Amino acid sequence: MADNTILIKNALILNPENNIEGKKDLLIKNDLIDEIADEIPEDKADKIIDATDKILLPGLVNTHTHLSMTLFRGLADDLALDEWLNENIWPVEANLNGYYCYIGALLGAVELIKSGTTTFSDMYFYMEDVAKAVDESGLRAVLSYGMIDFGDEEKRKAEIEENMNLFKNCNDTADGRIKVFFGPHSPYTASEELLKEVRRLADETGIGIHIHVSETQKEIDDVSAEKGLRPFEYLDSIGLLGPDVVCAHSVWLSDREIEIIKEKDVKISHNPCSNMKLASGIAPVSKLLENDICVAIGTDGASSNNNLDLIEELKTASLLQKVATLDPKVLTSDEAVAMGTINGARALGLDDEIGTVEVGKKADLILIDTNCANMVPDSSNLSSNIIYAANGSNVDTTICNGQILMENKELTTLDEQEIYQKAREAIDQLKKAI
Numbered sequence: 152m153a154d155n156t157i158l159i160k161n162a163l164i165l166n167p168e169n170n171i172e173g174k175k176d177l178l179i180k181n182d183l184i185d186e187i188a189d190e191i192p193e194d195k196a197d198k199i200i201d202a203t204d205k206i207l208l209p210g211l212v213n214t215h216t217h218l219s220m221t222l223f224r225g226l227a228d229d230l231a232l233d234e235w236l237n238e239n240i241w242p243v244e245a246n247l248n249g250y251y252c253y254i255g256a257l258l259g260a261v262e263l264i265k266s267g268t269t270t271f272s273d274m275y276f277y278m279e280d281v282a283k284a285v286d287e288s289g290l291r292a293v294l295s296y297g298m299i300d301f302g303d304e305e306k307r308k309a310e311i312e313e314n315m316n317l318f319k320n321c322n323d324t325a326d327g328r329i330k331v332f333f334g335p336h337s338p339y340t341a342s343e344e345l346l347k348e349v350r351r352l353a354d355e356t357g358i359g360i361h362i363h364v365s366e367t368q369k370e371i372d373d374v375s376a377e378k379g380l381r382p383f384e385y386l387d388s389i390g391l392l393g394p395d396v397v398c399a400h401s402v403w404l405s406d407r408e409i410e411i412i413k414e415k416d417v418k419i420s421h422n423p424c425s426n427m428k429l430a431s432g433i434a435p436v437s438k439l440l441e442n443d444i445c446v447a448i449g450t451d452g453a454s455s456n457n458n459l460d461l462i463e464e465l466k467t468a469s470l471l472q473k474v475a476t477l478d479p480k481v482l483t484s485d486e487a488v489a490m491g492t493i494n495g496a497r498a499l500g501l502d503d504e505i506g507t508v509e510v511g512k513k514a515d516l517i518l519i520d521t522n523c524a525n526m527v528p529d530s531s532n533l534s535s536n537i538i539y540a541a542n543g544s545n546v547d548t549t550i551c552n553g554q555i556l557m558e559n560k561e562l563t564t565l566d567e568q569e570i571y572q573k574a575r576e577a578i579d580q581l582k583k584a585i
C-alpha cells in the first residue's frame with residue numbers, strides 16, 4: 152500500500168523542554184513524524200497544510216476523564232463531591248446503557264478534537280462502547296473500567312471480570328490507538344481485596360492503574376478512621392503504588408505522602424477545575440514539581456468542570472498555584488505546556504510514542520491559529536501565548552496517528568450536528584427515567 156504523506160509548511164513548533172527555533176516544515180509518513188527541516192519539497196507529500204500564522208505543538212494529553220459524562224454537563228452544579236456523587240450522579244448513572252455511553256463518548260470526542268486533545272485516559276462504565284467511539288473518532292485513548300465493590304465479594308468478582316474483558320477485547324485495538332488500564336475507583340469505594348487483586352493482575356498483564364486518590368478532606372478522614380493511615384500511606388501499605396499508577400486529584404497530601412509518591416514514582420493527574428468547582432481544595436502542585444514528581448493534567452468529567460478544554464485547564468492550573476502560593480513564578484507557561492503534553496505521555500507510559508514533536512514519534516499534532524484577536528500581537532514566547540492567551544477554540548487543525556481529525560476547524564471523522572442531536576435526545580430520555 153502507498154504511504155500516506157502530509158507536509159505541514161512554515162510552522163512555529165512549540166515543544167515541551169526542547170523548543171525548535173524558527174519556522175519549520177514537518178513531514179508525516181503514515182502514523183509517524185518522518186522529517187523536520189527548514190524546507191521540505193512539496194512533491195514529497197500527497198497533502199500540504201500551510202501553517203503560516205499557526206503554532207504547531209504535540210496533541211494534548213488529558214489524563215483523567217469520564218468522557219460519557221458530557222451527557223451530564225450542567226446536571227448538578229454547585230455541590231460538594233459527596234452530595235454530587237451520592238445524590239445526583241449515581242442515581243442517573245443507574246439508568247445508563249451502552250448506547251448512552253457511546254453517544255456521550257462521541258460528544259466528548261468532538262469536544263476533545265475541537266480543543267486540541269489527541270489522547271485521553273478514561274474511567275467509566277460500558278467501556279467497550281466508549282472504545283467504539285474512540286475507534287470511529289480517530290483519537291488515542293487509555294480506557295479503564297471504573298471498579299467499585301464496597302467490600303462485596305460478588306460485585307468485586309464481576310467488576311474485575313468486566314475490566315479484564317475490556318483488556319482482552321480492546322487492548323491494542325484501533326490500529327494500536329487504544330490501550331487498557333485497570334480502574335479501581337478510589338480507596339473509599341474499592342476494597343483492600345480488590346486493590347490487591349488489581350496489583351497482582353497489573354503485574355501479570357503489564358497494564359497500568361488509574362484511580363482517584365485524596366480528592367477531599369472527607370476522604371482523608373474516612374480512610375484514616377477505617378485504616379488508621381492516610382490514603383497514600385494505606386495504598387502503599389497494601390503494595391498498590393508504583394510507576395504504573397496514575398492518581399487523579401491528589402489534593403490533600405502530607406509531606407510523608409509526597410515522599411511516598413516520589414519514592415514509588417507514582418504519577419499524578421491534577422484536575423484543578425473539578426477541584427475548584429466541587430470545592431475539594433488546592434493540590435500542592437508546585438511542591439510536587441519541586442520534588443520532580445510527574446504531574447499531568449486532567450479535566451475530570453464534564454459534569455464537574457464543565458468542559459474538556461485542556462488549554463483552559465492548564466491556565467487554571469497555573470493561576471491557581473500562583474494564587475495559592477502567592478508566588479507568580481510558580482507553574483510557568485513552559486511547565487504548563489509540559490504538563491499538558493510530555494508529562495501526560497509519561498503518566499500513561501506512552502512517552503516513547505507521543506508527547507513531543509520529534510522524528511520517529513507518532514504524528515499526534517495540533518495547529519493553533521494565531522491570526523485571532525486574543526493571539527495578537529504574537530508573543531515571542533510561544534508557551535505564554537498558548538497557556539495564558541489561547542483557549543481550545545483557537546485550535547485549527549488536529550492530527551492523531553497521522554490522520555487528520557480536524558482541518559480549518561472542520562471535523563473529518565465525526566458528524567458533529569448529528570452527535571449533538573443524539574446527545575440531546577439521550578439526556579432527555581435519561582432524565583425521564585430518574
Ligand SMILES: N[C@@H](CCSC[C@H]1O[C@@H](n2cnc3c(=O)[nH]cnc32)[C@H](O)[C@@H]1O)C(=O)O
Pocket residue numbers: 217232236240241244274275276296297298299310336363366425451452455
Ligand atoms: N462500576 C462502577 C462505576 C464506576 S465509573 C467511575 C465513577 O466515577 C465517578 N466520578 C466522576 N468524577 C468523580 C470524582 O471527581 N471523584 C470521584 N468519582 C467521580 C463517576 O460518576 C462514576 O460513577 C459502579 O458500579 O458504580
Ligand SMILES: [Zn+2]
Pocket residue numbers: 215216217363399451452
Ligand atoms: Zn474523576
